Amino acid sequence: MNRILPRSFYEKKNPVLVARGLLGKIIRVTRNGCAARIVETEAYGGSLDRASHAWKGRTARNESMFGRPGTAYVYLCYGIHRMMNVVTAPEGVAGAVLIRGVEPLEGVEKMARRRGVPASEFRLTAGPGALTQALGISMRWDRCDLVCGPIRIEDDGMRIPKVKIEEGRRVGVSYAGPAARFPWRFWVRENRWVSRARG
DNA sequence: CCTACGATCTGCT
DNA sequence: GCAGATCGTAGGG
Numbered sequence: 001m002n003r004i005l006p007r008s009f010y011e012k013k014n015p016v017l018v019a020r021g022l023l024g025k026i027i028r029v030t031r032n033g034c035a036a037r038i039v040e041t042e043a044y045g046g047s048l049d050r051a052s053h054a055w056k057g058r059t060a061r062n063e064s065m066f067g068r069p070g071t072a073y074v075y076l077c078y079g080i081h082r083m084m085n086v087v088t089a090p091e092g093v094a095g096a097v098l099i100r101g102v103e104p105l106e107g108v109e110k111m112a113r114r115r116g117v118p119a120s121e122f123r124l125t126a127g128p129g130a131l132t133q134a135l136g137i138s139m140r141w142d143r144c145d146l147v148c149g150p151i152r153i154e155d156d157g158m159r160i161p162k163v164k165i166e167e168g169r170r171v172g173v174s175y176a177g178p179a180a181r182f183p184w185r186f187w188v189r190e191n192r193w194v195s196r197a198r199g
Numbered sequence: 200c201c202t203a204c205g206a207t208c209t210g211c212t
Numbered sequence: 213g214c215a216g217a218t219c220g221t222a223g224g225g
């Protein structure tokens with residue numbers, strides 16, 4: 001049986017550790033029966049990370065980033081795409097991990113219908129905006145609990161060997177000065193469902 | 200009130 | 213490689 005990741009998993013002070021640790025874990029939307037394995041993540045920090053929404057401080061938009069570890073931060077990007085993050089820092093401190101790519105496991109036909117592309121295609125769940133659409137994650141799930149809420153992150157015992165984890169620069173944050181070069185993006189080497197093959 | 204813009208994706212060149 | 217889609221947020225007047 002799969003084990004739901006405990007709150008302690010998310011309470012590490014460094015989002016980079018959680019970003020690495022989430023590779024190979026399973027995200028499950030209990031309501032619609034869809035599940036997928038996480039193969040690509042990015043870590044985001046607080047006031048010291050210019051690429052982070054929390055860089056300028058606490059606002060109504062990024063409020064959930066300061067919330068309880070093990071909850072979701074879902075936001076709208078470019079007016080079109082929903083982005084799914086896992087809050088990782090202690091309450092009151094900003095820190096999150098963006099889920100950027102997942103490998104479909106269950107409910108694949110539902111995912112294909114939501115996306116409007118064949119289930120066999122790479123586009124089904126590669127990319128942060130694509131995977132939220134595939135899994136049916138909307139703004140309603142902002143701030144929801146990932147330990148006992150409608151979205152869960154599980155461990156089925158699979159381990160990604162260290163040599164199969166690659167790291168590189170985060171995507172789409174070139175405006176962020178030195179922070180743009182932080183190697184805070186992680187993905188599973190040669191996995192088909194990684195949004196971009198290299199960093 | 201008004202404006203600029205973004206942790207993206209797609210389709211076309 | 214590039215433009216367009218599309219809208220909530222934040223900051224300025």
